[in-house]
Structure formats: C-alpha cells, structure tokens
Amino acid sequence: MKEKKIESLAKEKRREVLKNLRGLGARLYNQMDNGVFPWIKMPSRSIENIFYSPELRQYILGDKTVQRSARNIRHIRPFTQVVWAGYFASELARNRKTSTLRDVYYSAQAYEIPFKDQPESNSIITDLETVTGFSREDFNVFPEERSAIFGDLTIEYTVPGYEGKQLDLMSHPDGVMIGPALTSSEFVKTKADKVIAIEKGGLFTRFIEERVHKKFNALLILTAGQAPRATRHFIHRLNKELKLPVFIFTDGDPWGMHIAMVIISGSANAAHLRELTTPDAKWSGVWATDIVDYKLPSDALTEVDIKRLHELERDPRYKGELWQREIKKFLSIKKKAEQEAFSRYGLTYIVDEYLPAKLKETN
Template sequence: MEKTDKKVIKKRLEEIGKEIVEQAKSKKVPYIRVPSRTTNNIVFDPKSLCYVIGDKTITRSAGNIRHVKPLAQMLKVASFCKELVEEELKHETKRGLYYISESWGEKLKFDEQPESDNIIEDIEAIIGEPREDFHIIPNPGGAVYGDLTLKFKNPSGKMMKINCLQTADGQTIGPRMSEAEIAECNAKRVIAIETSGMYNRFMEENAHKKFNAILVNLEGQATRATRRLIKRLNEIKKLPVYIFTDGDPWGLHIAMVIMAGSAKSAHINKMLATPSAKWIGVTASDIKKYKLRSDKLKDVDIKRIKELKKDPRYKSDKRLLEELKIWEEIKKKAEQQALLKYGLRYVVDEYFPAKLKEMEKK
C-alpha cells in the first residue's frame, strides 16, 4: 500500500470546489454530497474483513440556511489543505487547524474543535484518502525497533535515512515515519506489543534478533500512524504481523482495531487495517495455563465481552469467541507483565516462541 500521488490528492481537493463553482455557473443551488458516517451506514465487509462505509450519502446544500456555514467551511478547509499539499513540507494537526480558523473571520471560524474535526473526516470520506495524505497529521505515538531503514524528508526538506536499530529506545512513529519510504528491511515478521514495559523487555532480550522481527510499541491503542506503518510493512514487505497485548477484552480489542479497523474510521479502514495480523495473547486460556496473577473482571469488563461477542469482527472467528467465553467463565484478567513471575527472560525464551509456533501452524 503506497501513498496516493500528491497530484491526485490535490486534484481531488480541487474538485470539491470546482463542483460548487460549476453548479453556481449553471444557476443551480450549490450542494455537496458527503458519504454518511452514521452508524446505520457502517457495514462489515466480509471480503475486506473490516467495517466500511455503505452507499448512503448526506447532502449539504446552500439552499438550507443551516448548511451554508458548514458548506463554506468545508470549501475553506479543502483549499487550506490543497495549499499544504502544494507546499509539500508543511503539515498541521487537527487542533492547529481549529485555531488557524480564527484568521478566517467570524463567518468562517469554528466555534468548537469537533466542528473542524467533523469536516476533516467528511473530506477524507469524499476524496477516499486519509487526512495524512492532505497533510493534516496525528500526534506522534508508539515506536519501532529493528533492522528497518526508512527514507524521508526532514522538516527542512533534506532527504534522510534512519535505521531503527540506531536509536536508544526505538524510532518514534510520527507522520513522516509512517509514510517514509521503506529503503531496506531485513526482518521476517512484525511483533506489535501493547505496553511500553513489555516492549522494553523484548528490546533488552534482543527479541528482534531472536525472532528476526521489527518490534512495534503500541503504547496502548495504536495511533493511526502506527497502524498505517504496520499495514505498509505487511503489504509492501509481506511481513506477517503478530500482536501481543494484555489478557483482557480491551487488549484483545486493541489487536482487533489493528486487524479490522474501527467503526469511527470506517471510511478509511481499508488503508489502515491489516486483516492477516494475528493476536498472540495474552489469551484467557493463557491465564489458566500459565497460572498468571490476575484481577477479577469488573462489570465494565464483562459488559465489554458481551459487546464483542455480538461484533461481526469476532463472530466469524471461532478462536476469539472461545477466548471470550473462557473470560466469562474464569472472570479474570491479567497483564502482560504477569508472565515475569517466571523470570525476565521467560517471555522471550519460552512463552513467545511457543505461541509463535502455535500461530504459524494456523
């Protein structure tokens, strides 16, 4: 999955405005059709194994007084993003865009950030590309460590190469890292790890060498930049992806968002999700098998399990449904670090090799 050419992005942004201009020239009331992102238009696609946007659209028309300002704001944001793409090295965050709108005057500025966030997501849905491609970037999050060389332009425009082994704690995954050219990759798999503590354990035990892997620190729920980098390593370099999380329904869902995307990102899930990724654990079965120190599931955990059992992303996977059932039976959850009861090296020397062998058979 390579990035869409900048010229194509620029053209798609321009077409939003051109459509309005053509309607005005034809003396029609200007309007824009936007793919609906409401829950009744989010469907599970069994082919791509993720949530996607359906066929329903909403219309923003200048003929409706309530639509006039959002319509004008969308045109202004699309124009602003086109300028960012043209300048190539300029990027902005959603928060920054909200404040920049102050300079657009009383009639165009956003009163609250959710208004500008919503328009950014509408533009993503209209042009069919994630906001990173029109230079509205997320905050950095997560890190990557392993024999992976990335090539990119730094903020000054200088072309650089960075090998992710030549850093103390792994290379931070920001927007430039997630979109960088993969100049060289000598690994055979990706291991994505939920917690920073376990990520550090894998680094110190040289797991990147033992498993010939790229280690990714998710730092909890993976950011869009992290999910996109994982997908690119999977699609471009054909690396299998294994996800290692805490042993609770929230950890499992962190893995599922990497595998199948989220409902909120249904309009761009195909560009973020890695359907072939596999959840290693910690599973509910592991809690029993390894006699891990555990905590009692809270009501909110049990409620979450019931929700996941109804989710189509889980209903099609017998293994995941079985693990959810076991959680309901044992009513316990455990953290990744619970495995350290067997020693610092145990996870890398014993637990993970066994789990990897088990998953690679399937």
C-alpha cells in the same frame, strides 16, 4: 540480505490528493459559476449505513448518501468548513507541511470560521475524508498521539529538508517515533521477516533490551494503547508492501483484545477509509487461555469488563473461532492479566518461553 526498493508511493499519493482536491474545488466553482448553490454528495456515516464486510474484513459504508448544500441554512456553515478544510489540506500538501487536528482547530479561526470545539473540527476533517476518500494522514493532518517502531528497517524520508536521507530504525534504542515524517517515508530495505506490535511501553523497552528484534528477526512496534491511525496505516504498509506477517501482543482483557482487533479489522469510525486495516494480522496474546495455561497472576474482571465482553461477543468482527473461544474463556474464568504478569517467572521468561511458543502457535 533481503533488500527491497519500493516505488515512490508517498509522492504518488501527494499527487493524487492534490488532484482530488482540485477536482472538488472545480466542481464547486462550476456550480457557483452556473448560478447554482454549491453542493456536495458523500456517503452517509450514520450508524444505519455502516456495515461489516466479511470480504474486506473491515467496516464499510453502505450505499446511502447525504447531500450537503450551501442553499440550506443549517448546512452552510459546516459546508464552508469542509471547503476550508480542503483548502487547508491543499495548502499543506503544496507547501509539504504537516499539521495536527489541534492545529486545524486553531487555524480555522484565522479565516473567521471558528469551530465550536475540537470534536466539531475533527468531524469536519472526517467529512473531508469521506468526500475525498483520503485519510487525514494523506492530507498531512496527524493526531497528537504518537507511537514508535524499532528494528531492522531502512527508510528514506520524503519530507522537505530530508528528501533522500535514509535512516536505519535501529539507530535509536528508544525506538523511532511514528510521526508524519516516518509515515510518509519510503521503505528501502529490511532483513526482518515479521512485525510484533506491543501494547505497552514497558514491554516494548524490555523486548529491545532482550534483543527480540534479533532473536526473532522482527520489527517491534509500540502501539501505546489503542494504535493511532498513522500507526495502523504504517502496519498496513509493512504488511502489504513488505509482505511481513504481523503479531499483536496486548493485555489479557477485553480492552487489549480490542486493541488487536482495531489493528486487524479497523473501527466503525473509519468505515469510510481503507488501508488502515491489516486483516491477516494475528492476535498472539495474552489470551484467557494463557492466564490458565501459564498460571498468570490475575485480577478479577469488573462489571464493565464483563459488559464489554458481551458487546464484543455480538460484534461481527469477533465472529472468528479464536475470538469467540477467548471471549467465552474470559467469561468463564472471570479473570484478566496484564502483559507484565509474566515477570513473576523472571524478567526474561516472556521472551525466552512465552513469545516463541505464541509465535509458533499463531503463525
């Protein structure tokens, strides 16, 4: 039995976050104490400053920085909001509470610095991420979307009231939600030797029913469409800390491809963050070539699909041979297929035939 006891990463992270926020506060405090309008310098997140790094295999921010000063009448409001967000994050960390982006939006109103709308509030949180270099999940701020995990992994909670409590992620047949508690948990032990991420809930349930976790010795993760950042970070940890290879199954269309790509190489929106990507993860299907090879029932590509494919073709993340080949194939057959299309060969075909073949092919 393979058993791993991992060092308490979550506690460590919390200390770092608090230290960083204290540093930010002290910097601003000293500026004001010295009769200077407080200011913050941070990497620019403008399009011109976002670059793809082939070494890191993800988007990163360039050297351009922006300076926000409270002296500037146009900056002072967002500036105040960022400082407040820092204060809010430190309150969450100190009290070991979690929150959501929606919470943040409403909480600001109590301090008479209301946000105009949710996007403004989200953008301030992104500013705080950029200033501190931590992701919002590190500040215990989570988005509303949730995804799930099922498989042979025992975790130990670090959230208040559950500290030291362990959970076997096979204990619930619907899977366990990847929420704040799971994200901040520590990995205790696993027998699995791979991770399979699945785009759609129907297939995730089918895999559990068909005992894919046993047959393939895998942890199953439902991304539920585009994987939330917490899930991407969780996959990253499974890959980094437990050294598990990751296989991703999506629909056979440009959108499915991109769900896989964001797990692998991340998004431009998160160029200021690390530890959200899993560069060694594999997209295992459904490929355009699968549509042909398995004679899958398919739909014609729409104009939007085709436009998207042309965009992806030029995207630096899609430079790899597999990606370019599949994009060209999609464009030539002008067809797409959903994961459920395998049902035409019977409900278990995908597990009995397709999955082992693809795992082998992409490993």
